[in-house]
Amino acid sequence: MREEGDVQAITVSSFTMAEYFSSEWDDITVAFPVNILEIDMINRISSKISKLNILVENTEAVSYLEDNLQNPVGVWVKIDCGYGRTGIPATDFSRIQSVLDGLKVSRWMKFCGFLVHSGHTYGCTTKEEILEIHQETRDLLLDLKQRHMTDFPDLQLSIGDTPSCSILEASEFQGFDEMRPGNYVFYDVEQSCIGSCHGDDIAVAVACPIVAKHPQRGELILYGGGVHFSKDRVNFSGHDSSGGTLFGRVVKRQSPNSLEWGETIEGMYLKSLSQEHGKVVVPSTVWDDYQIGDLLFVLPVHSCMTADVLKHKGYLTTEGKDLSRMAC
Amino acid sequence: MREEGDVQAITVSSFTMAEYFSSEWDDITVAFPVNILEIDMINRISSKISKLNILVENTEAVSYLEDNLQNPVGVWVKIDCGYGRTGIPATDFSRIQSVLDGLKVSRWMKFCGFLVHSGHTYGCTTKEEILEIHQETRDLLLDLKQRHMTDFPDLQLSIGDTPSCSILEASEFQGFDEMRPGNYVFYDVEQSCIGSCHGDDIAVAVACPIVAKHPQRGELILYGGGVHFSKDRVNFSGHDSSGGTLFGRVVKRQSPNSLEWGETIEGMYLKSLSQEHGKVVVPSTVWDDYQIGDLLFVLPVHSCMTADVLKHKGYLTTEGKDLSRMAC
Numbered sequence: 001m002r003e004e005g006d007v008q009a010i011t012v013s014s015f016t017m018a019e020y021f022s023s024e025w026d027d028i029t030v031a032f033p034v035n036i037l038e039i040d041m042i043n044r045i046s047s048k049i050s051k052l053n054i055l056v057e058n059t060e061a062v063s064y065l066e067d068n069l070q071n072p073v074g075v076w077v078k079i080d081c082g083y084g085r086t087g088i089p090a091t092d093f094s095r096i097q098s099v100l101d102g103l104k105v106s107r108w109m110k111f112c113g114f115l116v117h118s119g120h121t122y123g124c125t126t127k128e129e130i131l132e133i134h135q136e137t138r139d140l141l142l143d144l145k146q147r148h149m150t151d152f153p154d155l156q157l158s159i160g161d162t163p164s165c166s167i168l169e170a171s172e173f174q175g176f177d178e179m180r181p182g183n184y185v186f187y188d189v190e191q192s193c194i195g196s197c198h199g200d201d202i203a204v205a206v207a208c209p210i211v212a213k214h215p216q217r218g219e220l221i222l223y224g225g226g227v228h229f230s231k232d233r234v235n236f237s238g239h240d241s242s243g244g245t246l247f248g249r250v251v252k253r254q255s256p257n258s259l260e261w262g263e264t265i266e267g268m269y270l271k272s273l274s275q276e277h278g279k280v281v282v283p284s285t286v287w288d289d290y291q292i293g294d295l296l297f298v299l300p301v302h303s304c305m306t307a308d309v310l311k312h313k314g315y316l317t318t319e320g321k322d323l324s325r326m327a328c
Numbered sequence: 329m330r331e332e333g334d335v336q337a338i339t340v341s342s343f344t345m346a347e348y349f350s351s352e353w354d355d356i357t358v359a360f361p362v363n364i365l366e367i368d369m370i371n372r373i374s375s376k377i378s379k380l381n382i383l384v385e386n387t388e389a390v391s392y393l394e395d396n397l398q399n400p401v402g403v404w405v406k407i408d409c410g411y412g413r414t415g416i417p418a419t420d421f422s423r424i425q426s427v428l429d430g431l432k433v434s435r436w437m438k439f440c441g442f443l444v445h446s447g448h449t450y451g452c453t454t455k456e457e458i459l460e461i462h463q464e465t466r467d468l469l470l471d472l473k474q475r476h477m478t479d480f481p482d483l484q485l486s487i488g489d490t491p492s493c494s495i496l497e498a499s500e501f502q503g504f505d506e507m508r509p510g511n512y513v514f515y516d517v518e519q520s521c522i523g524s525c526h527g528d529d530i531a532v533a534v535a536c537p538i539v540a541k542h543p544q545r546g547e548l549i550l551y552g553g554g555v556h557f558s559k560d561r562v563n564f565s566g567h568d569s570s571g572g573t574l575f576g577r578v579v580k581r582q583s584p585n586s587l588e589w590g591e592t593i594e595g596m597y598l599k600s601l602s603q604e605h606g607k608v609v610v611p612s613t614v615w616d617d618y619q620i621g622d623l624l625f626v627l628p629v630h631s632c633m634t635a636d637v638l639k640h641k642g643y644l645t646t647e648g649k650d651l652s653r654m655a656c
Contacts, residue, residue, distance in 0.1 A: 013603060013604050032551070032604050032605070033549065035537045035539050035551045036537075036621045058541065060621070061539075061620060064620075084545065085602065085605060086540050086549050089544065119602075209363045211361040211362065211389075211414075212386060213386065217412065221361065223363045226558055230554055230559060231560060231633075232559060275632055276342060276360050277360070277414065291388065292364065292389060293363075295365075304603055305554055305555065305559075308555055308603065
């Protein structure tokens with residue numbers, strides 16, 4: 001759902017999402033190396049919105065697209081500044097040049113600039129570590145811009161990792177044109193462990209019915225498993241007894257019927273997940289507060305995956321408005 | 329899709345699945361402790377099929393159901409024989425009796441018997457370990473049957489863990505009435521590690537497009553991530569270089585256009601997963617066999633989760649028949 005505001009463009013992670021949002025947004029970047037087998041969907045979306053932006057990182061995709069695109073698209077060249085997942089290594093100048101050579105003569109593809117996701121900041125736990133990665137990313141990208149700005153005077157730089165975008169000072173982003181911190185919308189337990197946010201910045205919770213109570217073990221069983229949360233986990237080194245591997249943290253509801261929540265409950269957390277089950281450790285002090293059929297609110301470890309799985313029954317605001325049933 | 333055969337009943341893990349299959353199956357067990365908040369769906373399904381079977385493990389659910397059911401249902405009492413997830417501990421005789429007391433006087437609920445899922449066999453790596461758990465489960469359940477058969481002469485015993493059901497001799501199942509080994513349909517890499525099956529028994533693969541090749545690292549990037557596979561992982565201790573944590577194994581396709589596959593490729597495996605990306609380690613000997621846009625076939629670690637996520641584009645037999653577009 002699009003709200004009024006200054007944001008004119010969005011980034012998504014699949015063409016399926018881009019198509020979903022294409023009825024309300026006119027400038028959409030799919031931040032995943034283009035899958036050329038989806039050419040029909042690319043042509044469909046680019047016939048509908050004025051600015052579909054895709055990512056390339058090899059000449060094979062550039063050649064295929066040149067032969068098969070039917071409408072203009074924007075193209076970001078994906079660069080790897082040390083994360084080691086996708087992108088051309090930032091110092092592999094010849095490979096970058098060969099991709100740019102293809103784009104320069106293209107009928108359909110307009111080169112936008114260099115795009116990076118320095119996801120190795122997700123492994124950091126201090127601001128200093130995040131800053132170090134960010135500065136290395138910045139230096140590599142500014143060098144690339146310098147090298148190619150004669151040929152492409154409008155080329156832009158786009159970064160995307162949520163930790164850097166969340167906690168570094170504005171001065172660290174000089175020279176960049178775009179930020180795409182996807183996890184910024186909701187945050188989650190993982191980002192709070194990294195230090196990108198505080199626990200009370202987390203803006204999404206999963207409401208899970210309690211289906212079983214096991215007093216001998218001090219555990220509740222939820223209808224809320226891997227198909228609802230994903231199986232992302234985090235090693236939580238909090239100051240309370242929730243330390244260790246966990247899959248979600250339980251929060252206090254404001255009142256029994258409220259959709260709003262408050263702080264996390266010390267020592268109460270999602271200990272393990274099966275396909276449909278979630279196992280929650282419960283401190284004895286709050287054991288009697290939870291009954292069969294109550295809804296427990298759980299902050300997810302990875303909100304992107306949790307929000308993207310389709311097994312939830314609805315998607316409510318804290319005022320009870322059902323966003324899942326609205327047109328996008 | 330229902331095929332002809334001797335099987336007259338199915339087990340599923342959610343009421344959503346039960347409703348999906350209710351157009352073709354008339355005897356469905358939902359093997360998850362009943363979520364009383366789904367009472368409307370329960371009443372809808374039980375009005376449509378003649379035998380909907382649910383699981384209870386506490387008196388709260390029994391009381392709620394007695395007040396709110398609108399049609400007869402079968403009820404299995406979930407028992408825990410040592411796994412420690414759901415179910416009344418097999419030796420907690422008073423709690424079992426209190427649930428049975430509620431069922432005995434019920435208008436709507438017919439007690440079917442005791443049901444167990446000894447999922448602790450998933451942690452085993454030898455037949456002896458699996459046999460030990462199975463025999464303990466059997467002894468506990470036969471004792472419960474003995475205790476309650478006077479009151480309920482038709483009570484049945486149902487077991488479900490795939491490792492026991494796959495590799496133990498028929499004589500070990502004397503006294504049981506029903507098996508529900510859900511993973512048996514497809515098997516997967518995890519079951520092959522446990523010893524429930526051989527690698528060539530695995531009957532499902534995910535076809536993932538190659539979107540990037542990184543020669544410096546000897547890695548391919550697939551459009552196939554956590555939203556397609558789930559993030560289940562296994563510590564694989566094979567005899568080849570695929571040892572270590574992995575998220576899937578790559579198999580040889582019979583020919584470039586065939587949907588059939590052969591054996592796993594030594595040293596080629598899914599090393600890590602992001603939301604949409606999968607990173608595949610590729611031995612140098614086969615590096616040139618794979619190009620951008622090719623489909624790689626990957627055996628999942630946990631086929632139940634992989635088959636249940638809804639992000640795949642289709643569900644094909646090896647003959648190319650699309651099962652996902654058929655009525656169930």
